[in-house]
Amino acid sequence: MTSAGQAPEVFAQRPKRADARRNYDSLIAAAREAFAENGAAASLEDVARRAGVGIGTLYRNFPTRRHLFEAVYVEEVRELCHSAEGLAELPPWDALVAWLHRFVAYVATKRALAEQLLRDSEIFTSCRTEIFSAGEPLMRRAQAAGVVRDDIGFDDVVRLISGLTMAQFPSPEQRDRVLGVALDGLRPPATPR
Amino acid sequence: MTSAGQAPEVFAQRPKRADARRNYDSLIAAAREAFAENGAAASLEDVARRAGVGIGTLYRNFPTRRHLFEAVYVEEVRELCHSAEGLAELPPWDALVAWLHRFVAYVATKRALAEQLLRDSEIFTSCRTEIFSAGEPLMRRAQAAGVVRDDIGFDDVVRLISGLTMAQFPSPEQRDRVLGVALDGLRPPATPR
DNA sequence: AAGCTAGCGGAGGGTTCCCTCCGGATGCAA
């Protein structure tokens, strides 16, 4: 008997035994920390140490550095997308802005991660899709309401916001001020209001 | 150029003998290539190989990785600042936009470099000063002419543009479109607030 | 409670890179 045929599933699958699942989770948490701290080149042995497991366990769960990378990334994206729920009740412009603010927080910490994955990755495109289906409706609603210019697409906004967040800001105040400028660029050319 | 005369001692000094100077220059060129290609973690031995010199020569000129890094960075900044000359003849808004476009090209290739130096570096702050003295006058002129909002500073613009450029764009068209949006955000509000 | 097996840890061999050191080569001044 073999394990079921190869899963086309890009996502690493979570193990089934209790202790294994525990290890899997702390590995992801440890990797999140290590990557945030030392960038994408963080030592895998250090990750294992942080997680309190042997290096062998790390490799069993994530055969390559990239697997680990992607697992962390997917986790992050999931949280971000989840946060889009409940915003539909706000006015169109406010809803969009609120979500973009969360997006900023997300990108800020995931700089190194994104850097690696940007090159080429099935994971990345699939996460992109997920992000789009979370945020694009907010954008379209705002455009329909006439509070956002309609000569641009959601992907333009994503690049704009995610890019500017990659810069390092000395203070949250400045970050918000700059974000405000960018958001002003989204408004229609001659909106009163 | 702004700061002529003797540079701060942080700058590696160019050697005096002809062959040594040649090596120094090809090392910087090689490093520029290698860093652009493999990111900040590029192997120093690879840099020496590209430059066609021994590893010893590299270490004699640049005792640490950071020295080499900074030398490349300074070179880049110099070129950028130099490009601000001659823009004073354009109309205020056009001059600013033209320079920001060059700035974009500069940041695009120097991502990895900046990433490293952002943390803490005397060099970085001094280059920052140089960039400011090149670009800030353009900005102030535009503000004085009333074509740029005056509730923001030049450093806000720098962060906005440089950040934006760190994102990766699938096409130059999209990059320019997004840049356009950001620039629109710089204009004064259509209606006074 | 007993057996089966998924899962664990970490030693260890291999690779890559860092950086020092010194005998030999060479530009430059006299």
Place this chain on the structure above:
DNA sequence: TTGCATCCGGAGGGAACCCTCCGCTAGCTT
């Protein structure tokens, strides 16, 4: 041309990291 201070190249020891392998541990099932 000659002398020498400067500069060159790359061998080599050490450190960090990658990843495999296998004897042992401990969940889960019956």
